[in-house]
Amino acid sequence: MTVMSAPSIDHPGRESQDAYAVSAEFYDLLQAERDEVRVRALYRDDVAGARVGVLDVGAGTGRVTLMSLLESRVPVHAVEPARCMRTPLMTRLASLSAELTTRVTVHPYALDEAGLRAVADVAVCHNTVACLRPTSRRALWHAVAEALVPTGALLVQLPPARLPRHETTRALPTRKIGRHEYGGSIMTSPDVDRIRARFDYWVRESGRVLRRHDETFWMWPASRTELIVELEEAGLVALPERRDPAVLAVRRAGP
Template sequence: MQAAARAKVPFVVVPFRGLGERALRAAGAWKATSVLPDTSTVSTAVRSRTLPATRPNSFGRTAVGEMFGAGYTVSVEFYDLLQGETDRRLAKRRFAEAAGRARHGILDVGAGTGIVTETLLTASAAPIHAVEPAAPMRAALLSRLAGLGADQRARVTLHPESIERAGLEDVADLAVASNIIACLDPATRRSTWEAVSRALLPDGLLLFDPPPTELPTGREKVGRLGPVRVGPDIYGADITREPDAGFVRMVFTYHVERDGRVLRQQRETFELWPASAAEIGAELEAQGLQLVQAPHADLLAARRPAR
């Protein structure tokens, strides 16, 4: 099964390991389910990772006027506003030091709105390969690049397809996958390791935040994003999670309020796939990548052995 590698989940700190600010930008065959009021759900899209260009942009409307969508058509509007600064600080702490040591190239798997990409550009003089097949996120990424200097933009190659289809070989001495791996089903996760291994140079380093190791026991409130004021309006989001057929269903409910009244409310749902550290290690080893000491406790690291 081919994969993409970028369908990130909007940032939120959760009790179990491996969920963070960009988890749902993973690629490929994740299922987006629109969530209606209360507990009813309606499946609106099943996206195949083999068809990264066909992510649906469908919308619906409930009886109470709540909009729902799939494929970041909802989340992209709120992404940077509600989590941009947190995302930027986290990216700098996690990746800037390693990026500063890169000399040949850096691979950003699941570049999303480009916050990590910009951090890598600032920290390194190396060229960047930014992989982002989701059109809504790619639009935000290009808008971010438009605000940078021409010299920085010249160092970015944007790949609008999955990491597997990008066909990258021996191009980078550093690869980062920020909050992506949790969003990949096991088959896609394994094919992603294979593609990253091909893209890394000998002795190249991969940094990523691991997926959760277990399912929650039931439906739980995870946290909130915001509030952030824009003129008279207050933007925010509530996040819940629940177990469902071997994966974690994460629901982001975005809301905009003015004078204490809800102007609109929109939801988007993403799926995360748990995996133990032992599973991850075995998958990496099968693709010629060896687990090494990570620079931070919330990351895992793997290296392609030197020849």
Template sequence: MHTVISRPSGTRRESDSYAVTAEFYDILQADADEARVRRLYGREIARARSGVLDIGAGTGRVTMLALADSRAGVHAVEPARAMRTSLLTRLAALPREQRDRVTVHPLPLDEAALHAVADVAVCHNVVGCLPPAVRERLWPAIGRALTPGGALFVQLPPARLPARTVVRLLADKRVGEHVYGGRMTLSAAGYRIRARADYWVKGAGGVLREHTETFWMWPATRERLLGELAPHGFAPLPGHEDSELLAVTLRRHR
């Protein structure tokens, strides 16, 4: 759920997306997300040579894995200030050798002017939050940022609208005297999915704070995404059959 493409108007302003979620994301979801990131992308990231492109870096799960498991340079694209603040705080604690290998881009990908900087690109928890017209601008921007023959790994969005409202509770986490908790609620809204995040902080006397943030998601099947990617020089990458993942490679002759 990250902003990675600029607005059509051409007038860029700092994204304030995830201003609420940024406070709660790491404490409530980071452990599970870290395991998912390693499972989906770990092997390919470790093989990166010219660079890793983290598209919609958020608080940095893919970026941190790339810095730890590869020797390649990393380009982390994150226009949302709230998420980028968490990412930079995490990077500040790293050894200099790792900090020197990562560049954080506070711009949407199509404004970052990245050309042939990576042989591995990752879109984790991103594509589902992009409407079709925006995805069409993302694919060529990725193609420009990848080296010929490079690979793109996309965490697949929901394939269809939910048939009923789905509620997922996030495991409580204690921090000192306070307990942080939350839930995600997914429901169909026309041709989109409404994703509502509710967060709370509890103390000994009950609820101290409550916050809500709503996101929109657009379903897309694997076949539809492959059809969108093909005109931009991407073809399926053999050997990747994970049901959560779409893997494609950038052909040398486009």
């Protein structure tokens, strides 16, 4: 999760082998615990009220998917085209009971290639939209509208509204596993019409750096107003602003 989100693939069966190849090792270790708390705060009540199905768009390593399985009694569709992120998702699901795993389907394609029609009344798009180009973002809204039943709701974690004014760096939490300590930082900076997000990771033992790795992702800013216009073009109408303004809720128009 976080800003890392799966890029689209050209067609079913073809995927980028390198997407998240570096960050997948560190994501659950350094970021997922804090993100799990946020996911429950943002979406728990919505998925608990699902009556048809839950759609997790850009499932990553599975925080929204797992919560949806535990909090609802409906089928869950997890869409994650990036193999490096899908691997820990599948490992996490494999540890669950059969009662839970019979209700979840993992789709290894981008949503507009998964062929889902009217499968959910609640869709969650967490830490995904920021990493989509504007054309891919608009295609996603139409695919979500097709995957939702009439009056079904989509919850979108908003991307940055604008480019940052200058470069900033944020430290990631550190974790100790055996003799090794893991940590890193995220550096964001403006780059023409995009935001460059560079993730730097390190592994230390007794203060000595054993390994360093980095990976860069790109984000496209969009304001709430811009997204509402795009969503309306796909037949998704904005609902009243939620308690947390970081999430935009929209509903598919009825039949």
